[in-house]
Amino acid sequence: MPKKHRPLKYLIRTTLPTLLHINNHSKRKVMTKKSGFPEGWFYVKSKSNYHVLEPHCLSVNTGARIVATKQRFGFDADSQLWKYDNGYIVNKASGKVFDIQGGYIRTFHRTYLCQWDRKPLAEASTQHWTFLPGGSITPTFHEGFVLHLRGRFGRSNHEGAQVLIHQIKDDNHHKQTWFFEPEQSQPKILSPPIPKECPDYFA
Secondary structure, rough: OOOOOOOHHHHHHHHHHHHHHHHHHHHHHHOOOOOOOOOOEEEEEEEOOOOOEHHHHOOOEEEEEEEEEEOHHHHHHHHHOOOOOOOOOOOOOOOEEEEHHHHHOOOOOEEEEEEEOOHHHHHHHOOOEEOOOOOOEEEEEOOEEEEEEEOOOOHOOOOOOOEEEEOOOHHHHHHHHEEEEEEHOEEEEEOOOOOOOOOOOOO
């Protein structure tokens, strides 16, 4: 007796849920892997100039760009402290997270790093980050791009240099290399004074 073939509708109904479950499970594993980020609050520090990341002008507003400034300690440091939480990088002062400005990476124009309200996991493809072994921080779902300190001819050393989402480079890779300094390792001393006027390096 010839073998009966299962109808296509039956195969879709029985195999599709399994495939979806496997796909979702693998995504959850990626999103919850810590990939080298420390526990607790920490500074994100550039290997290029040893400045640390914070929202521009200590802003707690949604959409504020992230810039690199001189490190502060104690009560003045909250805007410079970050925490890794299930893929998100959260700011201590604002409660907002690293995000790609505009929601996508531009091909022919600069794409900036900003802070944004935390989105639900299913909508947060631009808010998930991975730390690579070489010291780069990459958007988890945008391979080949990393955080890059903006500025040529020494301008990246200026107070308030902005941070781009940029393709990985073979040269000038020091502008794409970062390390972490835990909050508790810092001495309880007075910070450098916060400037009365915010840096205007947005040219």
